[in-house]
Amino acid sequence: MSDDIELKKRSIKEEIEQLKYEFKVELPKKIAEARSYGDLKENAEYHAAKERQSFLSARITQLSSQLSQLSNLSVSDIARDRIGFGSTVTVLDLESEELIQFTFVSPNEVKPAEGRISLSSPVGMALQNRGVGEEVDVLIPAGKKRYRIERFTTLHGDSFES
Numbered sequence: 001m002s003d004d005i006e007l008k009k010r011s012i013k014e015e016i017e018q019l020k021y022e023f024k025v026e027l028p029k030k031i032a033e034a035r036s037y038g039d040l041k042e043n044a045e046y047h048a049a050k051e052r053q054s055f056l057s058a059r060i061t062q063l064s065s066q067l068s069q070l071s072n073l074s075v076s077d078i079a080r081d082r083i084g085f086g087s088t089v090t091v092l093d094l095e096s097e098e099l100i101q102f103t104f105v106s107p108n109e110v111k112p113a114e115g116r117i118s119l120s121s122p123v124g125m126a127l128q129n130r131g132v133g134e135e136v137d138v139l140i141p142a143g144k145k146r147y148r149i150e151r152f153t154t155l156h157g158d159s160f161e162s
Contacts, residue, residue: 004086004155005070012067016060023056066108078155082129085119086155089127091147094135099150102127123147132160 027049034046078084088103100115104127107118119128123145126136130149138145151161 009067009070012063012070016063016067019056019060019063023053023060027053027056062108066106069106079129080154080156080158081160082131082154083127083149083152084129084154087152089152090150091127092150094146094148100147104128132162 030049031046031053034043034049037043037045040046078086083089083104085104085106088101090099090101092099102115102117102123104119104124105116107120110116110118110121118124122138122140126138126147127149130136132149132151135146135148138147149162151159153159
């Protein structure tokens, strides 16, 4: 699983480099060209380039932060027998008896509709450092949920099941 983190870091570094190239080389050319068209108030090319510049700046900052978090993440510090970062967890909703799966990812990778959530979410905080068979109460915007942990696989690939 350490390889997964290294692969993710490499991917982020590559994206940052591409974005920086566009930000520092390509965009200044587009902005200069757009300025040459005259009146900037009604210059769509200029405004589009400036908007892209803002987007790139924000994305570079976001990716740099994610890279920093991954660099500070020590795989050896992640528990091998408890739910934590990188774990995939299956819980039983004790009210609906529905099985639900969550994977704990970095904040920039969160996609709740796909079950990809962060440990700082209400569900993440309730499940973190827990084990199979434990029951947790979670207060979510839709109300209170009660889950029982049925199984999970850690970042290390260790699996636990009831």
